[in-house]
Amino acid sequence: MLDALTRFTSEGIIDPAQILGVSENLDEESDTDIFCLRHGLDLAQAGNVVIVHTHKTRKAPPQFAAALVNGDTRADLNGLVKHTLQVSKVSFAPVADATAATGMESEVCR
Numbered sequence: 001m002l003d004a005l006t007r008f009t010s011e012g013i014i015d016p017a018q019i020l021g022v023s024e025n026l027d028e029e030s031d032t033d034i035f036c037l038r039h040g041l042d043l044a045q046a047g048n049v050v051i052v053h054t055h056k057t058r059k060a061p062p063q064f065a066a067a068l069v070n071g072d073t074r075a076d077l078n079g080l081v082k083h084t085l086q087v088s089k090v091s092f093a094p095v096a097d098a099t100a101a102t103g104m105e106s107e108v109c110r
Contacts (some may be wrong), residue, residue: 011012046071051098
């Protein structure tokens, strides 16, 4: 993940001033509930990164986007994410594609 973040900031995709913090977690901490218990956090203080495919138009090739979702909230892909990114379609990116693009391994890979 740190490699991907470094690449995104160096390519101007992410403004470094907008980064609130980064944590490198153990594999067994990838579940939000477990992470919060180990670090004494409430779910509302944690977040999950969800990698999605977006399409500007139905026929356009997909683009990646990352959505940060509060730990106590469900991702509203077809509402908030779709509206915020001004796209016609949003879907969860296939795990293999998301892993290749970000270097982050999903807990569903295990």
